[in-house]
Amino acid sequence: MDYFNYKNDELYAEDLKVSALAEQFGTPLYIYSKATLVRHMRAFEEALAGRKHLICYAVKANANLSLLSLMKSLGAGFDVVSEGELRRVLQIGADPARIIFSGVGKSRAELTLAVNTGIGCINVESEPELELLSQICAELKKPARIALRVNPDVDAKTHPSISTGLKSNKFGIAIDAALPLYQRIAADPYLQVSGIDCHIGSQMTSNAPIAEATEKLLNLYGQLEEAGINVDHIDVGGGLGVTYNDETPPSPYDYLAAVLKRVGQREVSVYVEPGRAMVANAGILVCEALYIKKTAVKNFCIVDAGMNDLIRPALYNSWMNIIECRKNQGEKMLCDVVGPICESDDFLGHDRKLAVQAGDLLAVRGAGAYGMSMASNYNARRLPCEILVDGDKAQVIRRRQDFADLWAQEELLPF
Numbered sequence: 001m002d003y004f005n006y007k008n009d010e011l012y013a014e015d016l017k018v019s020a021l022a023e024q025f026g027t028p029l030y031i032y033s034k035a036t037l038v039r040h041m042r043a044f045e046e047a048l049a050g051r052k053h054l055i056c057y058a059v060k061a062n063a064n065l066s067l068l069s070l071m072k073s074l075g076a077g078f079d080v081v082s083e084g085e086l087r088r089v090l091q092i093g094a095d096p097a098r099i100i101f102s103g104v105g106k107s108r109a110e111l112t113l114a115v116n117t118g119i120g121c122i123n124v125e126s127e128p129e130l131e132l133l134s135q136i137c138a139e140l141k142k143p144a145r146i147a148l149r150v151n152p153d154v155d156a157k158t159h160p161s162i163s164t165g166l167k168s169n170k171f172g173i174a175i176d177a178a179l180p181l182y183q184r185i186a187a188d189p190y191l192q193v194s195g196i197d198c199h200i201g202s203q204m205t206s207n208a209p210i211a212e213a214t215e216k217l218l219n220l221y222g223q224l225e226e227a228g229i230n231v232d233h234i235d236v237g238g239g240l241g242v243t244y245n246d247e248t249p250p251s252p253y254d255y256l257a258a259v260l261k262r263v264g265q266r267e268v269s270v271y272v273e274p275g276r277a278m279v280a281n282a283g284i285l286v287c288e289a290l291y292i293k294k295t296a297v298k299n300f301c302i303v304d305a306g307m308n309d310l311i312r313p314a315l316y317n318s319w320m321n322i323i324e325c326r327k328n329q330g331e332k333m334l335c336d337v338v339g340p341i342c343e344s345d346d347f348l349g350h351d352r353k354l355a356v357q358a359g360d361l362l363a364v365r366g367a368g369a370y371g372m373s374m375a376s377n378y379n380a381r382r383l384p385c386e387i388l389v390d391g392d393k394a395q396v397i398r399r400r401q402d403f404a405d406l407w408a409q410e411e412l413l414p415f
């Protein structure tokens, strides 16, 4: 559930008319709803109530400082995957103990910063990464808490581009190779065993894959116990899906119930790393129809947002819901909603039925996750403005780029 609803045929973001916001802040415009984020965070908290846990919001889904700060104020920790993301969450004053660092290719500089910051856990994804980390800790004479991200070889049954838990994926350490590495960590003077981690994929719409992965993690937990190695947390990653079209993902409660049921009475904390489920439906991308172009074979609704603003449709052929910001009685037209970028794959939606004319506003729903965080300056287009709505108040949380921002880091050689 979110707080983008129609009242008298006008789309509202909480208590504010989306068309008025578009007028005030311009388009393309990302609008986020605070109440939706609060609701989603509460749903995760309730799902884990009564159990030691840490909700590590996956920063990659949407890394805006104000949204991170809001998540922190709601009690979230953070899952980061780069020095930039780590510096972002430090910038908003996140407690290092509540930060975990994932990622298949952490550099020496990134691991050094993580160790020096004393973050909660580093999720190590390969044996050479473990060796490098051991070396760094020995040089710095500082400890590091570690989980191995294991690859449980479970099919997340999602889009192949966002499936990460199969043997053939680059992610994690094969689960049956993990025990000797945990023994290696336990014997290291600086490294400390903290958890067992996995992340098997994104946009999962059933409980079965995470239940299967949890069982495999717990099996390893048992082996570690037998070997006298104590693990303080099990991290089941992110991956809970959302409804873009007709998907029916489980609620956070049901999803995590499937995990908790298996963890049972074990004295272990449960970590989750939700990104999409937290922010996707807390955001919309608003754009304006510039032209309606009717050809012999197709109608095109050409809008002022493109694949640089929202790449998910072009990159994964993702279906995202496109709706009119002002419902009108006009005739619906079958059309492709496309952007202004010089690529045939620059589209937001194919074969949509919309009552739209030039000058009308459209909104892409579910754009809060992997929207702005994957946006680019392609075609020398400025990154869009982002605003956060709280009831009847709207605040800019990222101004639209200036044109001068586009070349601010470049050197102009005097030819």
Ligand code: LLP
Residues within 6 Å of the ligand: 058, 060, 061, 079, 102, 103, 162, 199, 201, 202, 203, 237, 238, 239, 240, 273, 274, 275, 276, 277, 312, 316, 369, 370
């Ligand atoms: N933890 C790790 C280690 C991850 O790699 C990811 C996402 C998450 C947590 C958060 O997963 P979520 O709860 O958001 O499913 N750009 C793609 C999604 C890529 C997800 C990558 N990893 C998209 O737009 O669908």
